[in-house]
Amino acid sequence: MEIQSDKYSIYIGNDVLQEFNAILEDYQEQYSKVFIFCDENSSQFCLPYLIEQVPMLIGAELIEIESGEHNKTLSICNDVWKTLSESNADRNALVVNLGGGVVCDMGGMIASLYKRGLRFFHIPTTLLSQVDASVGGKLAVDLDGHKNQIGLFRNPDLVLIVPEFLKTLPERHWMSGMAEVYKHALICDPAYWSFLENVDVKDEDALLSLLNQSISIKNNIVLQDWEEKGLRKTLNFGHTIGHAIESQALLKGSDLLHGEAIAIGMVVETILSEMTNGLKTDVSSVIQKNSKCFFTNSN
Ligand SMILES: NC(=O)c1ccc[n+]([C@@H]2O[C@H](COP(=O)([O-])OP(=O)(O)OC[C@H]3O[C@@H](n4cnc5c(N)ncnc54)[C@H](O)[C@@H]3O)[C@@H](O)[C@H]2O)c1
Numbered sequence: 002m003e004i005q006s007d008k009y010s011i012y013i014g015n016d017v018l019q020e021f022n023a024i025l026e027d028y029q030e031q032y033s034k035v036f037i038f039c040d041e042n043s044s045q046f047c048l049p050y051l052i053e054q055v056p057m058l059i060g061a062e063l064i065e066i067e068s069g070e071h072n073k074t075l076s077i078c079n080d081v082w083k084t085l086s087e088s089n090a091d092r093n094a095l096v097v098n099l100g101g102g103v104v105c106d107m108g109g110m111i112a113s114l115y116k117r118g119l120r121f122f123h124i125p126t127t128l129l130s131q132v133d134a135s136v137g138g139k140l141a142v143d144l145d146g147h148k149n150q151i152g153l154f155r156n157p158d159l160v161l162i163v164p165e166f167l168k169t170l171p172e173r174h175w176m177s178g179m180a181e182v183y184k185h186a187l188i189c190d191p192a193y194w195s196f197l198e199n200v201d202v203k204d205e206d207a208l209l210s211l212l213n214q215s216i217s218i219k220n221n222i223v224l225q226d227w228e229e230k231g232l233r234k235t236l237n238f239g240h241t242i243g244h245a246i247e248s249q250a251l252l253k254g255s256d257l258l259h260g261e262a263i264a265i266g267m268v269v270e271t272i273l274s275e276m277t278n279g280l281k282t283d284v285s286s287v288i289q290k291n292s293k294c295f296f297t298n299s300n
């Protein structure tokens with residue numbers, strides 16, 4: 002499956018890695034060096050499969066950071082920029098971000114600012130990053146525990162969605178990703194909402210369909226309002242409150258995932274809509290009931 006975005010493509014499927022190898026072969030003269038940016042989990046669980054499927058990456062240089070939102074900082078970016086510089090990365094270097102939303106957000110920003118911008122590809126490896134974080138060109142790091150304070154808009158050159166990578170994803174991270182999936186359905190697609198009611202995400206075809214529908218929803222909105230002047234704000238449902246809660250958790254060192262914070266935000270914002278904007282009580286109850294499923298594992 003291919004979804005066309007703004008001057009770049011999003012390919013979905015387990016077979017896209019072979020095509021990726023062919024792309025790298027065709028364009029190898031354009032890249033002086035390839036860097037794979039990952040964390041210890043994507044390095045352990047996803048990198049071996051990636052290299053096996055994409056032999057063109059065998060000589061790539063690995064840059065690994067420690068996982069977790071608390072590492073999405075300028076200080077870690079600084080370390081990575083130094084590594085790029087020590088490895089003589091020039092403007093024709095290519096960065097391949099292999100990991101969850103933290104790796105994609107930070108790796109995209111690192112690539113975008115190094116020598117005024119390297120090309121970068123996203124290969125997201127969590128459900129949340131496949132359906133949301135890898136699409137739309139928002140790149141950022143946190144500042145003193147406050148979410149996404151330093152960043153920019155810049156699109157990747159390519160996004161590869163490989164469902165195979167999700168096989169090692171812990172259940173709690175599946176649920177965190179599903180919070181963003183439900184958000185996509187809630188903000189604009191009742192038919193998708195009904196589809197989600199009975200979906201078994203561990204079924205291969207159902208997962209492919211879910212990835213396709215969620216990414217299409219996000220991509221369609223972003224294509225109409227890339228810089229978030231109006232319509233794109235709908236994608237922030239749950240995020241105004243959610244980011245505040247996530248920032249508090251970060252400052253306190255509590256264990257709270259992005260999707261869990263957003264699910265809490267969706268409950269609170271739904272109650273506010275009921276109180277101030279006339280959202281019907283029965284609709285509000287259904288949204289609250291569904292959203293609550295996504296943060297039951299958090300502390
Ligand atoms: N740019 C955007 O538009 C956008 C949208 C939504 C979220 N985000 C950002 O994304 C981040 C959250 O993303 P996330 O939930 O992917 O978090 P994450 O990147 O922290 O990944 C979650 C955990 O899963 C591990 N992991 C990654 N791939 C794995 C795999 N295949 N198997 C096993 N473990 C694996 C990671 O190491 C990490 O421990 C937040 O920082 C959020 O702000 C950005």
Ligand SMILES: [Zn+2]
Nearest residue numbers: 133181259263
């Ligand atoms: Zn989000």
